[in-house]
Amino acid sequence: MIYINSIFSYRLFFVKVKVKVDLGQSSGQGYYEDSMKLEDFYVCEEFGFMLPDPLRTLPDYFGQWNYLAENLTSLILQKQLREEVDKMPVLDHNKLKGYRQLRLAHLQLSMISSAYIWQEGDKGVPKVLPECVAVPWYKVSENIDIKPVVCHPDMVLCNWTLLDPHKYVTLASC
Secondary structure, X not given: OEEEEEEEOOOOOEEEEEEEEEOOOOOOOOEEEEEEOHXXXXXXXXXXXXOOOOOOXXXXXXXXXXXXXXXXXXXXXXXXXXXXXXXXXXXXXXXXXXXXXXXXXXXXXXXXXHHHHHOOOOOOOOOOOOHHHHHHHHXXXXXXXXXXXXXXXXXXXXXXXXXXXXXXXXXXXX
16 A cells, blocks of 8 residues: 655645555554655656756767758658658667757657658658667667657657746746
């Protein structure tokens, strides 16, 4: 049996969650208590589940992903995205450092994959993704425990920027 007591903050979400787990000992002395930290779940008091200050580009090694992500719309309109993707090598996902780079890589690979599939609309949909996208997307997904699909955590929670980075964060400035 798990008992969860939570303390709520005025800002966005909970500040502290205390978990008390009954370990099943008949004497009643078998309890384990622990306080979880928001950071353990990539949640912060100021931004909630949104990734604070998400990255806009990956390191130079991943320049091809950056280029495709930045030029996705024009490449789709010119029907050149698949051609560009098919020329790419398989990049080593292990060169991504830290959670923020992994999240941006997942966002970029999700969008590149979706665009690759739907570039021609519902006609001529490929049956498989090229290895250069599928392999790193799957591996990055495993690392951050998010399925390799276009999803809310990518499209919303780590895909935002301040309109004016010199102003305090408000709903109007995002």
